Amino acid sequence: MRLVLGIESSCDETAVALVTDDGRVLAERIASQEEAHRPFGGVVPELAARAHAERIGPMLQSVLADAGVELEAVDAIAATAGPGLIGGVMVGLVTGKALAFAANKPLWGVNHLEGHALSPRLVDRDLRFPYLLLLVSGGHCQLIAVEGVGRYRRLATTIDDAAGEAFDKVAKMLGLGFPGGPAVERAAVGGNPDAVPLPRPLVGSGEPHFSFAGLKTAVLRAVESGRYAVADIAASFQAAVTDCLSDRTRIALRATPDATALVVAGGVAANKAVRAALEAVAGEQALPFVAPPLRLCTDNAAMIAWAAQERIAAGHQPEEDPQARPRWPLDPAAEPVRGAGVKA
Secondary structure (H helix, E strand, C coil), X not given: CCEEEEEXXXXXXXXXXXXXXXXXXXXXXXXXXXXXXXXXXXXXXXXXXXXXXXXXXXXXXXHHHHHCXXXXXCCEEEEEEECCCHHHXXXXXXXXXXXXXXXXXXXXEEEHHHHHHHHHHHHCCCCCCCEEEEEECCCCEEEEEEEECCEEEEEECECCCCHHHHHHHHHHHHCCCCCHHHXXXXXXXXXXXXXXXXXXXXXXXXXXCECCHHHHHHHHHHHHHCCCCHHHHHHHHHHHHHHHHHHHHHHHHHHCCCCCCEXXXXXXXXXXXXXXXXXXXXXXXXCCEECCCHHHHCCCCHHHHHHHHHHHHCCCCCCCCCCCCCCCCCCCCCCCCCCCCCXX
């Protein structure tokens, strides 16, 4: 049994997990920073980095104790090396380096996006390559053909805002608090999704990429008009995002006729309306729809440890000295996106 100790600190969750090569999570701890960032309506990078530094040591001790395992019995250390808030990434990666040096274990610097991309295989061992992945979170909105471990072909990305970022900003406009995604989803339950005439940017155009900045502006105008209830705006916005995600996913499925499944991962994948719509899109193509459990949709260390397990099993070798990276595309050969592409 091969054991990998995973560390995740790319944004505002400090997480540690111990995962076996057959996909068992022996122990896991996740510490949220929601209360610290709520007064600011978003994540403050310096506060996040300080919280990671304070929490990560005790959490490592707790995970090893929960599993009844000594550090010496761990076969490898895996830490997120990017992309993410650079201060937080550095805290986790430096901690991983220190542990690997002290215990004389190999260190895997893991791409956070690869953790999300491979996380469905942690719980569904029958999921075969290639599959189409919709990676949708606060910082990323991409459609990726996952062709194998370390082999990713980006089909679409966002021209401006990510979907999760749009959820957070709309929640702030509506006074719903932080984090925005769950808050908007809760408010939308009591609303009418057809009440507010919101645009569906690029839907029906054949454009493969995403754009949410115009939708966000339309929501702001609806809020400022004073004509609509908060619940109706939330429901209408959620419906518009869902329509955009579904439309672009259909385009990507046409470009990946050999896909074995449609997979969704990332924080926005926890949204029930989004899941239901994407499951319907998969059904249109008679494809299995795979979504990780909710605990694996948001940032976590189990997916980081599992990504290292996948790379070890595939015969890859770790970087000699992985560096922290604020940006780290899964498909560095992908063409730049028209417009701006900073999220590309």
